[in-house]
Amino acid sequence: MTIPHSHHDHDHASTGERRLLWAFVLTSITLVVEAAGGWFSGSLALLADAGHMFVDAFALLLAFLGAYFARRPADDKRSFGYARLEVLVGYTNALFQFALVAWIAVEAIGRFAQPEPILSGTMLIIAVVGLLVNLFVLQVLGGHDHDDLNTAGARLHVLGDLLGSFGAVAAALLIRWQGWLWADPAFSILVSLLILGSAWRLLKRSAHILLEGTPDGVDTAQVAIAARASEGVVDVHHVHVWQLAGGRRLATLHARLTEEADAHTALAQVQTILREKFQIVHATVQIERRDCAHEDCGRYAHDDHDHAHDDHKHTHDSAHAH
Numbered sequence: 001m002t003i004p005h006s007h008h009d010h011d012h013a014s015t016g017e018r019r020l021l022w023a024f025v026l027t028s029i030t031l032v033v034e035a036a037g038g039w040f041s042g043s044l045a046l047l048a049d050a051g052h053m054f055v056d057a058f059a060l061l062l063a064f065l066g067a068y069f070a071r072r073p074a075d076d077k078r079s080f081g082y083a084r085l086e087v088l089v090g091y092t093n094a095l096f097q098f099a100l101v102a103w104i105a106v107e108a109i110g111r112f113a114q115p116e117p118i119l120s121g122t123m124l125i126i127a128v129v130g131l132l133v134n135l136f137v138l139q140v141l142g143g144h145d146h147d148d149l150n151t152a153g154a155r156l157h158v159l160g161d162l163l164g165s166f167g168a169v170a171a172a173l174l175i176r177w178q179g180w181l182w183a184d185p186a187f188s189i190l191v192s193l194l195i196l197g198s199a200w201r202l203l204k205r206s207a208h209i210l211l212e213g214t215p216d217g218v219d220t221a222q223v224a225i226a227a228r229a230s231e232g233v234v235d236v237h238h239v240h241v242w243q244l245a246g247g248r249r250l251a252t253l254h255a256r257l258t259e260e261a262d263a264h265t266a267l268a269q270v271q272t273i274l275r276e277k278f279q280i281v282h283a284t285v286q287i288e289r290r291d292c293a294h295e296d297c298g299r300y301a302h303d304d305h306d307h308a309h310d311d312h313k314h315t316h317d318s319a320h321a322h
Helices: 007-041 044-070 085-113 120-141 149-178 183-210 220-227 263-278
Strands: 233-245 250-259 280-288 314-321
Touching: 007 044, 007 149, 007 233, 044 085, 044 120, 044 149, 085 183, 120 149, 149 183, 149 220, 183 233, 220 233, 220 250, 220 263, 233 263, 250 263, 263 280
Parallel strands: 250 280
Antiparallel strands: 233 250, 280 314
């Protein structure tokens, strides 16, 4: 079952991609300015904020690529298209962020032990510029559809950048007005904690998707119970739910029907339930007329994912639906 896409949906997707691309470009330019300013002024806080903006610019690029590649058609070698590229790059990005946090922590400890002179005026100007650019990037991204997880994630990254810029501004003011050189490494540690938090969340999410884990908020037992509510369905088993990329859920399941049930009607109802209650956009439903002969039929989430090796001692109909 294929859901048609309207011209309005295509225009909306294109607008979202342009916003993400603009956000990436603006964030990239700002991180270069902050990195150069941090090196020139001697501010570790600016360098840390530039590092934070770097990983978030990378996240914005991933969001753009995810939206772009999601519209590319599948081919013979990639039957689901290129959507998982976003997850692979995100996993690599998370590992890089951990290395960046380690570098910032080592540098900050050295600055606490032996403070270095900082050009607070230059640091303040660049930190304020970074703050203003982050506010503008939030404006560029604008409001978003609650179902658009890509843009929602991008906004969270930019909000993290905004907090980092506030920290850099605060450190510059403390150094300029109070002469507290320790404020620079202190705020760099604060920013590194922001990086660490986002890196851990990204690593967990990416690894969970790559391991084909059940999406958050989805209980396979509840999926089976909901699908059994379809007309003519008496049993649902071998339920698997996973996601190809962020927000794109898939499922496979076996549905046993009564002898008099219409397979097409039951299939349509199961598809509607999966889509409306669990946001599962692609599902493969195997229709059966007799009891399942497989010993693991009662399990929902821990049986073998490869149905090609199932040995059913009964005849069955197979139905595919998108």
